[in-house]
Amino acid sequence: MGNKTQAALWGGSKWIASAAKIGGSQRELFMNIQQAVETCFRKYVDFSGRASRSEYWWFLLAYLIVAIVGRLINQYIPIAVILVVLLPLMAVTVRRLHDIGKSGWMILIGLIPIIGMLVLIYLYVQPSQPGANRWGSSDALAS
Known part of the structure; x- marks a missing residue:
């Protein structure tokens, strides 16, 4: 997990969109x-x-x-x-x-x-x- 993902999961910045390469570019929103x-x-x-x-x-x-x-x-x-x-x-x-x-x-x-x-x-x-x-x-x- 990247720092941005960890920050989102544990109360960091409000919204972080992370791009994952699975058959193309896909946005996943973390709360x-x-x-x-x-x-x-x-x-x-x-x-x-x-x-x-x-x-x-x-x-x-x-x-x-x-x-x-x-x-x-x-x-x-x-x-x-x-x-x-x-x-x-x-x-x-x-x-x-x-x-x-x-x-x-x-x-x-x-x-x-x-x-x-x-x-x-x-x-x-x-x-x-x-x-x-x-x-x-x-x-x-x-x-």
């Missing part, structure tokens, strides 16, 4: 955990547009940490956390699917036991689709 949580709660009912990999995974990690710590404190706190985070988590998941060029309705694949979740995890780790797609441009991720 830190605080930026991802702020963005997801700000766009909690925005099911349009795109979400970068870092936005999705940092938000999911923050949710899991809060739920686990809450469970250690009291058995009912995770239920409250789920109620608070459910809509933002669904929205960022749909936006993440849009970012790789898939319909948000693909989230329903998760209803298929085991296989569905494995397919979704595979989709979530895919790199962002370069340029514009039906849900916006990759440059719009920074706004």
Whole structure:
């Protein structure tokens, strides 16, 4: 990892676009955990547009940490956390699917036991689709 990438992950400059050579030039946007949580709660009912990999995974990690710590404190706190985070988590998941060029309705694949979740995890780790797609441009991720 380069210094710019590490700075982005650990609270450095607000946005850093890193070019990776994978069959051409591709931009990937990195967020830190605080930026991802702020963005997801700000766009909690925005099911349009795109979400970068870092936005999705940092938000999911923050949710899991809060739920686990809450469970250690009291058995009912995770239920409250789920109620608070459910809509933002669904929205960022749909936006993440849009970012790789898939319909948000693909989230329903998760209803298929085991296989569905494995397919979704595979989709979530895919790199962002370069340029514009039906849900916006990759440059719009920074706004």
